[in-house]
Amino acid sequence: MSKILSDCRYSKDHEWVKIKEGKAYVGITDYAQASLGEIVYVETPKVGDHLALGDDFCNIESVKAASPIINPLAGDVVEVNKSLEGQPELLNQNCYDNYIYALDKFNQSEFDALMDSSQYELFLQSK
Amino acid sequence: MMAAIGIHSLEELYGDLSEEILLSDSVPISQGRSEDEVIRMITTLANRNVKGIPFLGAGCYDHIIPSVVEAISSLPSFVTAYTPYQAEMSQGILQVMYEFQSMICQLTGMDVSNASLYDGANALVEAANICLNFTRGKNTVLVSSTIHPFALQVLATWALGTERKLVLLPEIEGVCDFTSLDEKLTSEVGGVLVQSPNCYGLLEDYSNLAETIHAKGDLLCISSDPLSLGLQKSQRQWNADIAVGDTQAFGIPLSFGGPTCGYMAVTDALVRKMPGRIVGATTDANGKRGFVLTLQAREQHIKRERATSNVCTNNALSALMTTVYLSSLGWGGVKEAASQSYVKAHYLAYHLAQLPGITIPWDKPYWCEFPLVFHDAKKMRKYIQELRNEGIYAGVRFSSLTRRSKDELILLVAVTEKRSREELELYLAAARRVMK
Numbered sequence: 001m002s003k004i005l006s007d008c009r010y011s012k013d014h015e016w017v018k019i020k021e022g023k024a025y026v027g028i029t030d031y032a033q034a035s036l037g038e039i040v041y042v043e044t045p046k047v048g049d050h051l052a053l054g055d056d057f058c059n060i061e062s063v064k065a066a067s068p069i070i071n072p073l074a075g076d077v078v079e080v081n082k083s084l085e086g087q088p089e090l091l092n093q094n095c096y097d098n099y100i101y102a103l104d105k106f107n108q109s110e111f112d113a114l115m116d117s118s119q120y121e122l123f124l125q126s127k
Numbered sequence: 128m129m130a131a132i133g134i135h136s137l138e139e140l141y142g143d144l145s146e147e148i149l150l151s152d153s154v155p156i157s158q159g160r161s162e163d164e165v166i167r168m169i170t171t172l173a174n175r176n177v178k179g180i181p182f183l184g185a186g187c188y189d190h191i192i193p194s195v196v197e198a199i200s201s202l203p204s205f206v207t208a209y210t211p212y213q214a215e216m217s218q219g220i221l222q223v224m225y226e227f228q229s230m231i232c233q234l235t236g237m238d239v240s241n242a243s244l245y246d247g248a249n250a251l252v253e254a255a256n257i258c259l260n261f262t263r264g265k266n267t268v269l270v271s272s273t274i275h276p277f278a279l280q281v282l283a284t285w286a287l288g289t290e291r292k293l294v295l296l297p298e299i300e301g302v303c304d305f306t307s308l309d310e311k312l313t314s315e316v317g318g319v320l321v322q323s324p325n326c327y328g329l330l331e332d333y334s335n336l337a338e339t340i341h342a343k344g345d346l347l348c349i350s351s352d353p354l355s356l357g358l359q360k361s362q363r364q365w366n367a368d369i370a371v372g373d374t375q376a377f378g379i380p381l382s383f384g385g386p387t388c389g390y391m392a393v394t395d396a397l398v399r400k401m402p403g404r405i406v407g408a409t410t411d412a413n414g415k416r417g418f419v420l421t422l423q424a425r426e427q428h429i430k431r432e433r434a435t436s437n438v439c440t441n442n443a444l445s446a447l448m449t450t451v452y453l454s455s456l457g458w459g460g461v462k463e464a465a466s467q468s469y470v471k472a473h474y475l476a477y478h479l480a481q482l483p484g485i486t487i488p489w490d491k492p493y494w495c496e497f498p499l500v501f502h503d504a505k506k507m508r509k510y511i512q513e514l515r516n517e518g519i520y521a522g523v524r525f526s527s528l529t530r531r532s533k534d535e536l537i538l539l540v541a542v543t544e545k546r547s548r549e550e551l552e553l554y555l556a557a558a559r560r561v562m563k
Binding site: 041043056057059061065066068 | 263399424425429430433
């Protein structure tokens with residue numbers, strides 16, 4: 001059973017988004033990290049990059065796959081989780097404490113359009 | 128097989144094709160010949176080859192190849208083993224690739240090399256790819272007009288029919304002109320490709336070039352004959368992001384122009400954008416040293432259409448020749464071969480420059496190849512013919528590469544460490560006779 005937090009929103013590509021102090025933090029869900037397996041590299045955007053909804057140029061590499069992070073809401077990158085550079089396995093160990101990047105200037109309606117935890121749970125069950 | 132798919136004749140298989148595209152006559156190839164007839168035919172053809180002393184270069188050079196290169200690279204265990212698509216296939220080949228990469232890194236000064244590409248032009252195209260992949264959202268690459276004309280054609284093919292654009296940087300006095308480069312580095316540009324020694328054999332000065340390019344967040348790729356790195360600054364010393372070139376000078380015979388072997392090495396920051404195979408060293412479960420293909424997530428068998436490139440192989444046999452060549456010469460030998468080529472080329476050029484009717488243009492540094500400009504076309508033809516009669520290939524007509532009329536009076540003369548003093552004197556004596 002995948003862990004799902006009630007204070008996050010979720011995309012159908014298995015990213016979580018959480019708003020804290022006006023910034024939208026983006027990470028991958030427990031389901032995503034478990035499907036990927038042992039993660040060996042996380043390609044992050046640069047602070048200052050503008051990301052559109054659905055941008056997919058950042059990749060997560062695991063020992064068995066390489067998958068893009070599908071950006072769940074448009075915005076400007078203001079923070080990047082530097083510790084993933086040397087310790088990509090943090091996403092396996094605790095995917096909800098370890099965000100990948102944070103955005104500002106995002107659109108609240110895009111956030112609201114994401115699934116809440118119960119919708120995401122149903123979504124996972126339907127898979 | 129036909130019964131299994133429910134047809135009765137081969138013609139039935141082609142039933143859907145219209146009459147007009149089917150061959151009605153038999154294929155116009157001759158009947159089979161006996162082994163003896165074939166040997167005789169091939170021998171007759173081979174006898175038409177004209178042996179001569181080559182001063183030909185223009186991208187492919189007649190360097191000394193120690194006999195150990197052929198002895199090792201023709202071992203059946205190397206020749207018949209295919210490229211290591213499975214990491215467990217052949218530790219021997221993987222180790223060769225690993226050594227190849229290590230030597231390319233030492234020569235170029237870069238952080239990481241792949242296990243080779245098809246040739247130098249292919250490596251340039253892949254460098255252009257990196258420039259656009261790394262600097263997301265850009266579509267233009269600036270290319271020096273002084274890179275090899277054939278490599279320019281390959282780049283043009285790469286750009287054809289896509290959104291990619293090539294913008295040529297002009298040449299001035301035989302080298303790339305970087306005047307107002309800052310303005311040319313528009314927001315569309317992702318990187319700059321240059322070559323030294325360039326298409327004339329001239330060495331280019333890249334002082335402050337990387338700084339200007341990096342200030343815009345763009346990449347610099349320098350293509351160099353790797354043997355020239357025994358003498359000139361390495362790509363790392365120019366602060367380039369990507370080093371490419373062709374390792375033909377390292378133990379690969381001329382063979383009518385190929386196959387050769389491309390090399391590519393990059394900075395750590397670009398390792399995941401680099402195409403091709405990369406071999407890494409590791410330890411097995413028993414703690415023994417071993418070799419594996421690594422960082423494969425970049426490649427198309429994992430990342431499919433999102434792969435950094437469609438290159439999914441390397442030029443293993445040519446890379447092996449390169450590796451054996453470098454192992455037998457060592458760093459000292461590379462410097463020696465590079466220096467001798469330099470000294471001999473300069474000796475010949477110095478004396479040719481004294482002759483009436485020829486000029487060595489532009490007063491620029493060069494390494495083992497230099498341009499001669501003739502004052503009239505008739506004399507140039509005579510020069511090439513007369514030297515040919517003496518058993519000497521005098522040089523490559525530059526216009527035969529570029530097809531430009533303005534290049535018609537330029538002859539590229541290449542002198543490697545293989546040319547003896549006697550051969551140089553023979554060349555000079557013949558040249559003096561023609562140009563007196």
